[in-house]
Amino acid sequence: MRSRFLLPLILVALIAVGCSDAANPVxxxxxxxxxxxxxxxxLRPIYGTGPVIDLAALIGDTTIGEQLRSDTSVLVWRQAMLDRLTTDFGVSxxxxxxxSIAAQMDLMDTSGFAVPINAEAVRAFDATVEAIRRNALDNLLDTETLGPLYEQQPTEFVTVCVRxxxxxxxxxAETVVSRLTDGEDFGTVATDVSTDTVPDGDLGCRSAxxxxxxxxxxxxxxxxDTVFGPVETQFGFHVIVVYDRTAPTDLADLVDKAETFVPEQLxxxxxxxxFNxxxxxxxxxxxxxxxxWVPEAQGISPPG
Known part of the structure; x- marks a missing residue:
């Protein structure tokens, strides 16, 4: 059954290859x-770019065919983003x-194309995608985008380090306040009475x-650096100490220092x-x- 359907597919491939370099088709x-x-x-040198017969064998291999479709989709994404940078922002x-970015990257750190012999090509690919991301965000994090967010939820852009x-x-909670203002160690009090088991009560630094x-x-x-509270929430009563905080002074400061103030998730x-x-x-x-090509799936469906 498989060979009956494979022959027409190979013929189509041969015609397509005939319109370009037989060893390197589009x-x-x-x-x-x-x-x-x-x-x-x-990116993944497993396909072989030799005579046309190799291409025919490639198409008949279901596993490699799926990999080829997946890897081609990744290159489609990259080119689409490069074009969109120019269209949206006039940036290349x-x-x-x-x-410059590639020189700072570890070989094959994010792409998943773990093939040692082509490490430099993979690093260049990753660096290009990172350059696209940086350029896009430089233009996306502007007054038009951040203004409404800053007005509606200013704490989104405040980073707090809190215990x-x-x-x-x-x-x-009031007893906790008294113990802390009397000079007891915060970590000791937290370990003694807090229902949150985070070590020393330290929640670290994150967006408020x-x-x-x-x-x-x-x-x-x-x-x-001041004992503050009690603060009532759905979880109970908190006594807090904020030991560091960064926040923009105004919208202009937020836009100017967006990389610092805008949370990574945003x-x-x-x-x-x-990207979508x-x-x-x-x-x-x-x-x-x-x-x-299936735009909604952002990928390539098999032929037939």
Whole structure:
């Protein structure tokens, strides 16, 4: 059964290859930019770019065919993002920028293409994607985007480093306040009575908006290095000490120092939204022997 369907597929592949370099056929086109089998092989050199018969064998291998579709999709994403950078912001990623980022990266740290012999190509790919991300965020984190967010939820952009003791009643919390103001060690008191088992009551540093609203407001406004509370939340009564805090002075300061003040999760969300638009709205054509581009799935479905 398989060979009956494979022959027409191979014939289509041979026709497609005949229209380009037989050893290096076009696998996809993104906004008029061609992606070649050689481009994919540079990331994962397992396909073989020899005579046409090798390509026919490749297409007949289900496992490798799926891998080829997956890897081609990744290159489609990259090209779509590069084009969208230019369309949206008039920005292009430069070779110097990619080289600078690549020089600071560990080999094959994020891409998943773990093939030692092509480590430099993988690093260049990763560096290009990182350059795209940085350029996109430089333009996305502007007054138009951040202004409404800053007005609606200013604590989103306040980073607080805070310790707390959590107890069940206001009376217990007031006793904690007394012990701390009398000079007892915070960690000792937290270990003694807090129902939150975080070591020494130290919650570390994060966006104030990561906490429930009452705790967020208190941690964003409490004087530094001062026992503050009780603060009532759905979890009980907190006594807190904020030992460090960073916050923008105004919207202009937020935009100017967005990389510092905008939480990483919000940056990821904004970039993901831009990425999805770039991929879905790109004009992508995949060579028929490989499959069909499915924008909603951001990938290539098998032929047939």
């Amino acid at each position: 696998v996809a086109t993104v906004n008029d930019t061609d992606i070649y089998l050689e481009d994919v092989e540079s 990623v430069t070779d110097a920028e990619v080289a 707390h003791v959590l107890v069940g009643t206001r009376g217990e 908006s990561a906490y429930v609203p009452e705790f967020a407001a208190a941690s964003a406004s409490a004087p530094l 940056q990821r969300d904004l970039f993901a939204e831009w 638009r770039a991929i879905i709205e790109a004009d992508v054509v995949v060579t028929p022997w490989l499959g069909t």
